[in-house]
Amino acid sequence: MKIFVDSADVAKIRRLSEAGLIDGVTTNPSLIAKSGAEFLPTIRELAAMVEGPVSAEVAATDYDTMMREAAVLAKIAENVCIKLPLTMDGLRACASIRAEGRETNVTLCFSVTQALLAAKAGATYVSPFVGRLDDLNLEGEQLLHDIRQVYDAYPALQTQILAASLRSANHVSGAALAGADAATIPPDVIERLANHALTDKGLAAFVADWKATGQSIL
Ligand code: E4P
Numbered sequence: 001m002k003i004f005v006d007s008a009d010v011a012k013i014r015r016l017s018e019a020g021l022i023d024g025v026t027t028n029p030s031l032i033a034k035s036g037a038e039f040l041p042t043i044r045e046l047a048a049m050v051e052g053p054v055s056a057e058v059a060a061t062d063y064d065t066m067m068r069e070a071a072v073l074a075k076i077a078e079n080v081c082i083k084l085p086l087t088m089d090g091l092r093a094c095a096s097i098r099a100e101g102r103e104t105n106v107t108l109c110f111s112v113t114q115a116l117l118a119a120k121a122g123a124t125y126v127s128p129f130v131g132r133l134d135d136l137n138l139e140g141e142q143l144l145h146d147i148r149q150v151y152d153a154y155p156a157l158q159t160q161i162l163a164a165s166l167r168s169a170n171h172v173s174g175a176a177l178a179g180a181d182a183a184t185i186p187p188d189v190i191e192r193l194a195n196h197a198l199t200d201k202g203l204a205a206f207v208a209d210w211k212a213t214g215q216s217i218l
Contacts, residue, residue: 002182004052006164007189008035010045012187017050024052026105026127026184028083029059038075047077053124055105055196057083058093065095074102075092081105081124086114091121098122105162115147119157125182129165130175141171144178152179170191 002023005013008031016022025046032039043056050136056076058069066089070082074097081103084090094104095169098121105125106118110133128147128203130140144163151157163175169192185193 001180002052003062003190004055004182005185006031006161006166006184008032008046009041009187010035010037010042011206013046014049016133016190021190022050022052023182024054024081025050025103026162028057038179040072043073043080047079051079053079053081053103053105055081055083055125057107058085061085061087063089063090063092066090067096068192070097070102074100074202079099083107083127086118086126086138088123091117094118098124106159107164109147110143112143112150113147115159115161116150116157119154119159120152123159123183125160127161127162127164127184130163130171131167131213140165141174141178142187144175144180148179154165 004024004026005016005022006026007013008027012027043054047054056073058066060066060069066084067158073080081095083105086106086108094106097104103124105127106123107127109115109118109128115126126171128143133140133143133159144161145159160181163180166172166175166183166185171181172185172193
């Protein structure tokens with residue numbers, strides 16, 4: 001499963017990128033607003049920093065304006081993936097942008113039928129929002145399983161499942177177990193994925209035992 005970082009915080013993304021841990025980046029208008037940074041320069045900086053796709057979302061909701069915004073975003077760099085809402089206009093824009101050869105990420109997916117339409121529109125990625133379904137006591141992870149089952153039943157559907165709105169390590173393992181192709185994860189959650197109390201306990205014992213030997217490797 002590919003790991004994307006779900007953030008517009010350039011410093012945090014750089015730290016994870018330098019650790020060789022991420023395959024791409026996803027942003028959205030809320031993350032840009034939270035970062036307080038300028039949208040277009042931020043996308044330019046991220047696209048230069050990361051080899052994989054950097055999802056940049058259109059702000060418009062009508063087809064014509066989405067297409068004009070997508071043209072601006074696509075000019076920034078080859079690895080800018082155009083992120084579009086899962087609406088009829090967004091799906092139409094997705095099909096047009098894919099016909100031009102550019103990657104797309106269809107976002108705000110909450111149902112199997114929406115994922116089916118995203119795939120019919122040729123989306124490179126579809127982003128089912130696990131956490132926002134869980135917020136409503138609905139089954140976020142089950143949606144990933146269901147979309148996997150449908151996509152696998154119809155090999156002509158080539159869209160990759162990009163699990164989104166993940167808020168915990170459990171969400172990430174759930175996405176992997178559901179067979180998601182990629183997961184986009186907030187930076188603090190990515191860092192928490194490495195944590196385990198038994199790792200800390202075991203390491204403390206190894207350090208103490210090594211010290212007791214009086215030896216040195218260097
Ligand atoms: C990523 O593509 C999504 O926009 C993001 O994961 C949404 O996460 P949230 O539901 O925590 O805002």
